[in-house]
Amino acid sequence: MVAVKGKKLTKIYNGIKAVDSIDFEIQQGESFGFLGPNGAGKTTVVKMMYCFSPVTSGELRVLDMEVSKNPSQIKNLLGVVSQDNNLDPELSVEDNLILFASYFNIPRKTAQKRARELLEFMGISEKSDALVENLSGGMKRRLVIARSLINHPRVLVLDEPTTGLDPHARHLVWDQLRYLKEKGLTIILTTHYLEEASVLCDRLVIMDRGKILEEGSPRDLILKHIGKEVIELGLPQETPIDPQELKKRLGDCCHDYRREGNFLYLFTSNGQELLENLPLINIPFSYQLLRPATLEDVFLKLTGRTINGQPD
Amino acid sequence: MVNLINKYYIYKPQVTTRALKVFNRNFLVFLKHWKSSLMFNFIEPLLYLAALGFGLGVYVEEVEGISYLQYIAPGLVVSSAMWSTSFECTYGSFTRMQLHRIFHAMITTPLSIDEVVTGEIIYGAFKSFLYGTVFLAVVTILGLISSPWVLLTPPLLFIVGIVFAETAMIWTSISPNFDSYAYYFTLIITPMFLFSGVFFPVKNMPFFVQVIAWMTPLFHAVEISRNLAIGQVSVMLFLHFFIILLFAVLLFSFPLILMRRRLIK
Numbered sequence: 001m002v003a004v005k006g007k008k009l010t011k012i013y014n015g016i017k018a019v020d021s022i023d024f025e026i027q028q029g030e031s032f033g034f035l036g037p038n039g040a041g042k043t044t045v046v047k048m049m050y051c052f053s054p055v056t057s058g059e060l061r062v063l064d065m066e067v068s069k070n071p072s073q074i075k076n077l078l079g080v081v082s083q084d085n086n087l088d089p090e091l092s093v094e095d096n097l098i099l100f101a102s103y104f105n106i107p108r109k110t111a112q113k114r115a116r117e118l119l120e121f122m123g124i125s126e127k128s129d130a131l132v133e134n135l136s137g138g139m140k141r142r143l144v145i146a147r148s149l150i151n152h153p154r155v156l157v158l159d160e161p162t163t164g165l166d167p168h169a170r171h172l173v174w175d176q177l178r179y180l181k182e183k184g185l186t187i188i189l190t191t192h193y194l195e196e197a198s199v200l201c202d203r204l205v206i207m208d209r210g211k212i213l214e215e216g217s218p219r220d221l222i223l224k225h226i227g228k229e230v231i232e233l234g235l236p237q238e239t240p241i242d243p244q245e246l247k248k249r250l251g252d253c254c255h256d257y258r259r260e261g262n263f264l265y266l267f268t269s270n271g272q273e274l275l276e277n278l279p280l281i282n283i284p285f286s287y288q289l290l291r292p293a294t295l296e297d298v299f300l301k302l303t304g305r306t307i308n309g310q311p312d
Numbered sequence: 313m314v315n316l317i318n319k320y321y322i323y324k325p326q327v328t329t330r331a332l333k334v335f336n337r338n339f340l341v342f343l344k345h346w347k348s349s350l351m352f353n354f355i356e357p358l359l360y361l362a363a364l365g366f367g368l369g370v371y372v373e374e375v376e377g378i379s380y381l382q383y384i385a386p387g388l389v390v391s392s393a394m395w396s397t398s399f400e401c402t403y404g405s406f407t408r409m410q411l412h413r414i415f416h417a418m419i420t421t422p423l424s425i426d427e428v429v430t431g432e433i434i435y436g437a438f439k440s441f442l443y444g445t446v447f448l449a450v451v452t453i454l455g456l457i458s459s460p461w462v463l464l465t466p467p468l469l470f471i472v473g474i475v476f477a478e479t480a481m482i483w484t485s486i487s488p489n490f491d492s493y494a495y496y497f498t499l500i501i502t503p504m505f506l507f508s509g510v511f512f513p514v515k516n517m518p519f520f521v522q523v524i525a526w527m528t529p530l531f532h533a534v535e536i537s538r539n540l541a542i543g544q545v546s547v548m549l550f551l552h553f554f555i556i557l558l559f560a561v562l563l564f565s566f567p568l569i570l571m572r573r574r575l576i577k
Contacts, residue, residue, distance in 0.1 A: 013577055050420055053577060072422040080420035086413035090341045099340065102333050103421035151421075 334431020440473025
């Protein structure tokens with residue numbers, strides 16, 4: 001069954017097309033990512049899904065309901081983790097959850113029980129009486145995720161779930177999201193961390209400037225555009241590269257290449273063989289590394305620029 | 313765009329009883345520090361009462377047949393209600409909206425933005441009711457109230473509190489920052505406080521001041537409050553009350569529309 005479906009979905013604000021006629025379909029039980037740099041339009045897409053931003057044109061259906069017509073019903077079935085930790089700083093950790101449950105008309109007793117379970121699940125139960133402002137950034141984020149699960153959502157929408165977290169906290173969040181995914185929860189997330197997308201998403205779209213550039217599983221996208229491996233080479237200053245020559249000497253095992261400044265990236269599915277052929281191109285490389293291909297390579301190839309991996 | 317503007321003219325608020333959840337949230341937080349906040353709120357009107365009543369009251373023997381203290385006490389009840397609601401729905405609401413961003417969190421739940429704003433308005437009106445009533449109790453103990461009709465004052469405080477909350481929320485929905493509230497208080501609340509008949513009868517003022525006074529909710533509430541306090545009940549009070557109700561109804565859509573414009577992009 002389809003969880004979310006967008007057809008020619010467009011969002012214009014202040015005269016700018018933030019989302020430009022995109023089509024996508026997210027199945028229930030799937031973990032789906034919108035990957036792209038800041039300003040790609042991915043946050044706008046999810047804001048339209050959780051009925052925050054009105055759709056300019058096109059169609060957007062969530063759990064078979066039109067977002068413009070049934071916002072309350074849709075929001076009742078969604079869990080939302082927005083970009084900022086908009087917790088209630090005047091209340092304790094536990095009260096944050098219980099109060100949030102009341103917005104869903106969940107009875108207090110049920111809410112208390114559910115809150116305890118969720119705090120346990122997110123590993124912050126020892127903080128349940130603490131004030132929110134005394135929590136670390138990672139704990140706040142986990143509390144926001146706990147809060148988004150209070151109504152047993154059918155779809156969990158996360159807008160950059162780990163932006164600004166340190167690597168340890170990020171991995172904790174990933175662990176819990178992966179657990180939820182294995183339990184069959186539909187997860188939709190936006191991210192500009194390629195690693196996050198690889199770890200969490202069954203399928204993703206790469207967005208740039210309001211458009212979808214590619215769609216597929218992380219694995220397939222990498223294989224399709226890059227191959228299995230990448231050889232990174234450091235070039236001496238201003239070495240000219242002749243594509244014809246490169247292709248001739250390295251043979252078929254190098255699918256494609258890319259140059260970024262003084263770095264040369266060779267895309268291959270047989271790294272060992274390519275390594276052995278390297279001396280044939282007669283360039284004294286300052287550095288060489290054979291590594292698995294990543295989504296970052298795909299992104300680079302598709303957009304011609306690196307994804308902005310800096311936290312906001 | 314044209315479409316949107318048309319929609320605003322016949323704006324139909326999306327409000328259900330869920331708005332009470334928002335009130336409930338603020339009330340819960342209030343319960344955590346009600347003692348300290350109540351204390352400070354009625355000290356100020358008490359100071360006015362002491363300074364003007366005992367100070368100025370020496371020179372002003374009687375106004376409209378009652379002592380000056382008796383004259384200003386019912387007005388101060390309403391103005392203290394106005395001040396507390398105005399603070400709540402300006403600084404309080406702005407903090408919740410802009411700093412804590414809890415409006416944003418609330419509207420990811422089934423709550424609509426209209427319900428959030430309505431909940432804030434109800435809470436503002438509650439503050440008016442509570443602080444006004446506490447001060448009313450104080451002046452009653454001081455012997456400044458002479459009629460049981462005064463029991464109708466608390467519900468009045470709630471209704472007029474809705475109007476104060478609505479105007480404050482309008483300002484909050486367009487306010488760029490905390491500093492701008494200085495204008496709200498200097499240009500709207502303080503003049504209303506001074507020229508709505510709390511301290512002297514409006515009918516001795518120049519005609520245009522009287523006209524302006526009639527256009528403020530505080531003036532009508534002060535008139536009702538004073539007449540209830542001395543037991544002078546007449547049809548006029550219905551007129552005053554009707555005007556307050558009219559304010560409450562007519563203003564209601566504005567903070568909702570403006571807040572939607574501010575938050576939803």
